[in-house]
Amino acid sequence: MHFLRRLLYMMLVIVGVSMLMFVLVRVIPGDPIAKALGQGADAASIKKMRDQMGLDQPIYIQYFRYIEGITRGQLGMSLVEYRDTAEIIKDKFPATLELILASMTLAVILAIPLGVVSALKRNSLTDHFNTLISLIGVSFPQFWSGLMVQLFFGYILAFLPITGRISGPPPMAITQFFLIDSLLTLNFPAFWDALVHLAAPAFVLSLAPLANITRLIRANMIDEMSKDYINVSKATGMPQAVISFKYMLRNAFSPAMTMIGFMIPLQMGTAFVVEQVFAWPGIARFGAEAITTNDFNGAVGVTLVISVAVVVTNFIVDELYGVLDPRIKLRR
Amino acid sequence: MNDENEKIQVRKEGITRGLIKLSRNRLSLIGASFLLAAILLALLAPWIAPYPEDAGGAVHFERQLKPPSFSYLLGTDESGRDILSRLLYGARISLALAVVVLTIAFFVGVPLGICAGYYGGKVDQVIMRIADVFSSIPAIVLALAVSVALSPNLINSMIAIGFVWWRSFCRLAYGETLSIKQENFILSSKSLGASDLHIMFREILPNMSSTLLVKLTLDAGFAILVGTSISFLGAGASPPTAEWGLMVAYGRHYLPYAWWPSLFPGLAIFATVLSFNLLGDGLRDFFGVEVE
Amino acid sequence: MSQDLIVEVRSLSVDFETIDGALKVIREVDFRVREGEVVGIVGETGCGKSVTAKVFLGILPTPPARIRSGEVYFLGRNLLTIPPPERELLKQKIAYIPQDPTGSLNPVFSIGALMIDMIVWRMSGQSLGVYLRKKRSPLIIAQAENHAVEVLAKLYIPDPRSILRKYPMELSGGMKQRVLLAMALSGQPKILIADEPTTALDATTQKRTLHLIREKMEEEKLAGLYITHNLGVARTFCHRTYVMYGGTVVESGKTAELLDTPFHPYTKGLVDSIPRLSGRPFSGIDGQIPDYLNPPPGCRFHPRCPARMPVCGQEAPSMVQVGGERRVACWLFREQT
Secondary structure, eight states: OHHHHHHHHHHHHHHHHHHHHHHHHHSOSSOHHHHHHOTTOOHHHHHHHHHHTTTTSOHHHHHHHHHHHHHTTOOOBOTTTSSBHHHHHHHHHHHHHHHHHHHHHHHHHHHHHHHHHHHHTTTSHHHHHHHHHHHHHTTSOHHHHHHHHIIIIIIISOOSOOSSSOSSOOOOOSSSOHHHHHHHTTOHHHHHHHHHHHHHHHHHHHHHHHHHHHHHHHHHHHHHHTOHHHHHHHHTTOOHHHIIIIIIHHHHHHHHHHHHHHHHHHHHHHHHHHHHHHTOOSHHHHHHHHHHTTOHHHHHHHHHHHHHHHHHHHHHHHHHHHHHOHHHHHHO | OHHHHHHHHHHHHHHHHHHHHHHHOHHHHHHHHHHHHHHHHHHHHHHHOSSGGGGTTOOOGGGTTOOSOSSSTTOBOTTSOBHHHHHHHHHHHHHHHHHHHHHHHHHHHHHHHHHHHHHOHHHHHHHHHHHHHHHTSOHHHHHHHHHHHTOSOHHHHHHHHHHHHHHHHHHHHHHHHHHHTTSHHHHHHHHTTOOHHHIIIIIIHHHTHHHHHHHHHHHHHHHHHHHHHHHHTTSSOOTTSOOHHHHHHHHGGGTTTOOHHHHHHHHHHHHHHHHHHHHHHHHHHHHTOOOO | OOTTEEEEEEEEEEEEEETTEEEEEEEEEEEEEETTOEEEEEOOTTSSHHHHHHHHHTOSOTTTEEEEEEEEEETTEETTTSOHHHHHHHHTTEEEEOSOGGGGSOTTSOHHHHHHHHHHHHTTTTOHHHHHHHHTOHHHHHHHHHHHHHHHHHTTOSSHHHHHHSOGGGSOHHHHHHHHHHHHHTTOOSEEEEESTTTTSOHHHHHHHHHHHHHHHHHHTOEEEEEESOHHHHHHHOSEEEEEETTEEEEEEEHHHHHHSOOSHHHHHHHHHSOOTTOOOOOOOOSOOOOSSSOOSSSTTGGGOTTOOGGGGTSOOOOEEBSTTOEEOOTTOOOBO
């Protein structure tokens, strides 16, 4: 029952987002159609296009037509690529998803040891250093750190490619995730190719979450250290390694899980600049272009999809939290 | 009488101990001093910049893309303009952006959040649902869209970001109000007949001041990050304005050979945001509040 | 150190570092436990008895605590100076039941998981590699499980095999305490350290648990260190008792003697404070526990002592033997052989 209510609420939010974006992108000065068709377009073809896209109708009619289009799986034609936005998104979304998932995985893998060590060596030099690193990690302007990484790894060290998703032919499309597809088809050269292309942008994108997750794990581990059950294990001679990495970490990590879930939507925003810098063919780069060139269908479409992703992710994480911590479930 | 003195005594002790704690946190002191220096430099820019005319549209093709040297401490950009001078002026812009954004966000978000938390019911639902709608669009995306909608320029990008930012202040104020309004002194004020406005703004608001202060400090940094990102993507300041993000965007074309036009503005952004974070983190420890 | 001494603590002093300065929580504490003997440490809240036990168990968080001086011998080895692997091995011979059973079992693991970890670790000779390998062998796990069931059954826990599958939050307080006791006893320990183990339980469960602990200790001929503020429990349970005040030991001796004829003014005050059914006026002890930041010079009890003398505020008395097993730290008494 409660579940249904939240589901309904989720949909309400999505509808709200669609309305907001819809109005927003139509409030622009200047004529985007004229701009899109270029210098040589004459008034007639401009008018024809406007009619085709229904732009001269009152806004609520435009909105209903848009919603109607969605039910048919269409998000309106994009002025950037001259095909339906839904198609464009279908093509580009896996790239962004792969990037975000890779960055979060990297962040978690690095954050766990950093956080645990930091907590165990509290107030030592290592700890202060790690805290500093955490604060540094969230202070980078990602477009700049992207450029610096490109400079360093791409030019100075010259061992990572710095643009694009893959240099050679992509693996056969099963999931659209290059890493998975290449493994599934045993296409190891493609796997390596995709991996090295993923490395730099995923690293840049992982810096901020890495910083935050490390702090989170550190804080939780420190809480754990004063727990009675840890004392009991220590007092009776269980080895520190087991205590830290099994008993403490298990409890320290689950609250972090939900935070991690909430970070994924935030990463979508950061992806807008990272994809730009690394020429990553994802929806974030497309979205940035769509918005700045007044491609309203493209802009609304991308924003809608992103918000849906955000809302759905938050919803899932909320539900998951209830599962992981039974006390939450009981309180509801 | 003695109670008053005791209270003052206890408060003084508390503040002294807090200050000791803060000063032991060397990192936040570093952050605070850097910020102070940055603000000072920004204010004095017109007088201390070596080439103040370069901050605007001056063009000196004869000295374009010169590496850092004695006459041009940080080198020159693609139009021959001194990067150091432009950085100083850029500081004015970014700091101004932080002020504008936070002012809008604060004065829109906080009252709405307090109202939502205080009145509850329909007011709560409506306000918080709108906040939720705004929250499900990542900051950069929405700010980008709004900025473009308003026709992209620097001022509009500031307004756009402020438009986006109100939601987190609203959320924070809402949460704080919910917990504060349970307190006994609120209930007693109510029973004494205090007006709603009085309770909300003279009793509830002061109690969240430390949390709000920490958030303002931390968010100043993040607002600058978003602002420079928007300019980088082309929806904010336009050339020849000496805005940090824009400088990086233009310098990008000359990488890897001329690294200084992109490196230094980005470094400035990084240092400024880091200082805000260091200071905010220190304040967070000092006040013992929990703000993310 | 004589043969049958299991525990010997000498001149233990511990500080707690805070922003305002160092709290001198424990000063020059000495005590010993012999094989098969149950020793009690009594005192009011804040007197340092728990801290003492925690130092012995090695669970004192060492920032902010700092061990200034002293030696802590267990089975002949100084726990403070030996390397961690040796320490962990020795600690397997220590059984510990803490005050509050609720927080003492890791909530995300089943009882079985916790017990099996302990049992398998003991079979692994201090080697992490061996431990990890054994954990993957179903044969060893089954053995460990059986051992766990045995141990639980010895404590009269009904249907032990199903308890293994339960999570701590599914058990009652008394049951948790029994499980903790079972876990503690499972490794054939030499000493049981109990830190006010029944205060968190209701009265009837308290009694039952105490009986159980006593029974098991007698069965296994276990030595014991019992921390409590309850003099009655000390009398029932402990052969010898140490009385602590303000971080120092003020008196020690055979429990019955100590409580019947207390020597130290503080012990007297404590004993007198026990409400009696025979309607005698109820007396307490004036004053408050000392400020550990700036403890009173000399004897820490002297500001509250009805029998104080000038020397008490100048020099701290050391423990002197006053006949048989009795020792007192008070200027009112002199060494008697």
